Amino acid sequence: MISWSSKRKFFIGGLILLGVGILVIIPAFFLLYEKPTCFDGKKNQNETGVDCGGSCVAICQSDFLKPIVDWSRAFKVSEGAYSALAYLVNPNPSAGVERFEYKFTLYDEKNVVIAERYGFSSLPPGKPVPIFEGNILTGEREPVRSVFEIVSVLVWHKIDSGTPNLKITSHEFSGGDNPRLKALVENKSSVPLVNFEVTALLYDSNDNALAVSRTVVDFLAPNALKTIYFTWRLPMPAEVVRIEIKPKLYPGIQY
Template structure:
């Protein structure tokens, strides 16, 4: 090959590169689809298809089942009952939202007296209390309560936000009607809306004795609000301890 022919070859090859590289780059971006958590593939460090790794949805192998620690009915006045359950989530950084549940209240013969359904948020790494009030039983007396999750929780990668709120100035008065007061304080720079606060009271043998719930519609940033719980009748046993638990919506990791 002559020197001139070699130069022409180099020239043609250079022109080819000038046009082919931009075309190749354009084609790459035109046809390339970046991995997502909804593409039905394990392609970005997931543990299972679209679960784990950078995805919010967690794989079954990453979580353990939530367990119901107990469910108890409480007679408020004749014919009206409330019910409390404690659900334990052993997963350190996993939460589930809008999990459907059912309380079933039965008489001493195991016959269903009343049922109440709802949905709950299961917060990470600990116990989430569930309370339902105003359950009417008619003339039948409730002997036992059962609580069940109606669907398996869909676990999302979340961390607890319980430290965003604190409970102060707790006071329990048991002379005549029972009254419990506390101050709920928002430690963050953001407002918290529709904050559910559940109180669980236990006797000296640590059996659930009573419960109640309130909702703070808006707790201002760095703000405080007093909550008041009352019961119309004295408790049948002495209060040994009580827990006041604000249910703060978990954060993304």
């Protein structure tokens, strides 16, 4: 039978062990415990995949619709030089890709590769995006087909805010041997926009693209207007009946 003094020793020893546990084990737990994040390589929190979905900004690969390449074409600029444009549509209204790599491949009438061009672009949410590459040299060969490919993994992110409020308020086209398009762009945002692209697409009566061109606006102050120009070295092959002018701005990027 255990004596009362022995019981007291066990009781005191238990209290000491409990105190050690409180003073050592619990602080050690909080010291070593790693709070779940969207960058820990584990599926936790309310994520629907590893570090994606739920409250994470990154969207899981299975939770978005793939971008659609509506069309891709090469446009003659001068002898032996072409521009290429792909009309890319992002069907996701609240998801975008900040940066991805792409490739244009131009083929001749024998389906032989004439030229390849790699580049990088962003993909704003819920909007068509013209991807433009200029001055592609082809020598004496003429491209009859252009293929556009996305060659990097698309990392999708939730986009809660809209793109900067940029408007094309007017435009004026003049044809002839050296066609020119003049447009007025207005920054309706409260922040300045720096080094952003604006692409012009000209269409015929069948809504086929006749020509494309791109310019870069170096700076546009808040609530300011600026005149921009697009030029071509060759006459238009048909009458221009529709003009599309599209700025490319991505939410969250400081322009």
